[in-house]
Amino acid sequence: MGGVRIDLHTHSTVSDGTESPSELVAAAAEAELDVLAITDHDSTGGWAEATEASRRLGVTLVPGMEVSCRTAEGISVHVLSYLHDPTHPELLEEITKSKDARLSRAEHMVSLLAEDYPLSWDDVTRHVAPGATVGRPHIADALVAAGLVGDRTEAFATMLSSRSRYFVQHYAPEPARAVALIRAAGGVPVFAHPVASARGRTVAEPVYQEMIDAGLAGLEVFHRDNPEERRPFLMGLAAEHGLFVTGSSDYHGTGKPNRLGENMTAEDVLGEIERQGRGAAVVRS
Ligand code: AMP
Ligand code: ZN
Ligand code: FE
Ligand code: FE
Numbered sequence: 011m012g013g014v015r016i017d018l019h020t021h022s023t024v025s026d027g028t029e030s031p032s033e034l035v036a037a038a039a040e041a042e043l044d045v046l047a048i049t050d051h052d053s054t055g056g057w058a059e060a061t062e063a064s065r066r067l068g069v070t071l072v073p074g075m076e077v078s079c080r081t082a083e084g085i086s087v088h089v090l091s092y093l094h095d096p097t098h099p100e101l102l103e104e105i106t107k108s109k110d111a112r113l114s115r116a117e118h119m120v121s122l123l124a125e126d127y128p129l130s131w132d133d134v135t136r137h138v139a140p141g142a143t144v145g146r147p148h149i150a151d152a153l154v155a156a157g158l159v160g161d162r163t164e165a166f167a168t169m170l171s172s173r174s175r176y177f178v179q180h181y182a183p184e185p186a187r188a189v190a191l192i193r194a195a196g197g198v199p200v201f202a203h204p205v206a207s208a209r210g211r212t213v214a215e216p217v218y219q220e221m222i223d224a225g226l227a228g229l230e231v232f233h234r235d236n237p238e239e240r241r242p243f244l245m246g247l248a249a250e251h252g253l254f255v256t257g258s259s260d261y262h263g264t265g266k267p268n269r270l271g272e273n274m275t276a277e278d279v280l281g282e283i284e285r286q287g288r289g290a291a292v293v294r295s
Contacts, residue, residue, distance in 0.1 A: 016275045018047040018072060018283075019090060019202065019230065019258030023139040024056035025076075026147035028263030030139075031056035035063035035071070037263070041270035045280060047072035047092060047258075051143040052105040052112070054096040061293050071293040072283065076202060077192065078108045080182040085211045086172070087185040087201070089221075090230065090256075093287025094197025101195040104183050109143050111181035116144045122176045123149070123169060127158055146170045147265050162265050172210035185217060189224040196289025200228040200256055204244060206235035215247075222251050227286055232257025232273040254279045 021027030022034045029037060031048060034056075038046040046069050048060045057073045064071035072092055079087040094101065116134065123129050129152060137151035138144055150165035159165045169176050183191070185201075192199040201221060205212050218226075230236075231244045232255070248255050257273035260266070284292050 014045065014277045014280075015043045015271055016045040016277065016280050017041075017043050017259050017261070017271050017273075018045075018074070018092070018200075018256055018275050018280075019049050019076070019233070020046060020261040020270065021050055021076075021263075022048060022056045022060070023142060024053050025050035025143040026145040026262060026265065028265045031059040032063035034261075034263070035060055035067055035069050037261075038069045038270055039067045043069060043271055045070040045072060046270075047074040047090075049074040049076045049090055051076050051145060052078055052109045053143045055141060057096065057290075064293050064295055068295040070295050072280070073290045073293070075105070077105060077188045078112070078180070078182040079185040079188045080179065081184060081213060081217055083211075084179065085213050085217075086182075086209070087213060087217070088203065089185060089188045089192065090200040090202045091192040091195075091197040092200070092283050093290045093292070094192055094195040095289030098191075098195030098289065101191045101197075104188065104191055108180065108182050112144050115178045115180035116146070116149060118178045119146070119149060119170075119176055120152075122178070123153075127153075127156070129153065129156055129158070147262065151265075163267070185213075186220040186224040189221050189226050193225040196287065198227045198283050198286045199225065200230055201226060202230045203233040203235045203260065204229055205237060205240035206233070207237065207240075208235060218247060222253070226253060227283070228254040228256055228279070230258060231255040232275075233260060234268060234272065235260070254282050
């Protein structure tokens with residue numbers, strides 16, 4: 011009990027985290043994690059570097075990704091994928107579309123912000139690593155550098171909120187389609203922070219059902235953005251439909267208060283992910 015420390019949701023500079031994949035693995039070692047999943051937004055670009063670092067630093071690595079999705083109603087949903095084949099053509103095509111759409115969407119948001127604030131696209135790209143998946147956190151970094159907000163959290167509470175007039179949506183596949191594609195690629199799909207209502211609207215039960223029918227494997231119940239009072243609902247769904255439950259930090263380096271290991275996943279759940287994953291292997295140090 012309480013032996014193995016497993017954190018299955020983290021970001022690097024390959025998306026909107028502030029540490030490179032090897033720095034992320036080093037931070038995991040520092041936080042005394044035994045197992046870390048790297049789950050950058052719509053990209054597996056950090057897997058190779060994280061694999062090398064995990065072998066060197068003695069941290070077991072679960073290669074993963076966080077797939078951006080949107081329902082027909084326009085509600086944002088994130089689906090974590092573990093151990094999928096990173097070369098699977100259809101999944102690759104979908105995440106590439108989302109990644110490209112994120113870029114034009116960020117440019118659009120910056121052009122709207124630039125009408126009211128001294129902010130340029132160059133100010134933003136300075137905070138984006140080459141080839142990284144662009145997100146609002148990068149715009150936040152530019153706002154911080156310009157002295158317009160104190161930190162990313164303040165930017166998200168104000169100008170970058172999904173309720174702000176500067177907010178723009180981007181293309182993303184429907185969640186059930188993403189779940190089916192992840193399965194087709196041999197991956198294990200887990201609904202990330204399903205009831206994170208502070209971020210925007212969250213989905214109702216029919217969307218869970220569609221995702222379950224498409225092959226959903228688990229629910230990320232233990233995540234700081236899931237309000238306590240909504241967790242029994244998630245636990246009930248998991249029990250009813252035979253889904254496993256995970257817990258994770260959603261660490262973004264210095265970009266968010268979330269700390270590595272603040273929520274963790276049980277060892278038997280990791281075993282289940284490893285049994286179901288067919289497209290990539292866990293990297294044992
Ligand atoms: P986007 O993917 O561009 O829509 O932006 C959402 C990303 O911003 C997710 O990775 C979140 O983890 C991150 N995020 C959401 N809220 C905050 C916050 N308050 N501070 C920092 N990052 C945040
Ligand atoms: Zn992120
Ligand atoms: Fe997310
Ligand atoms: Fe995340």
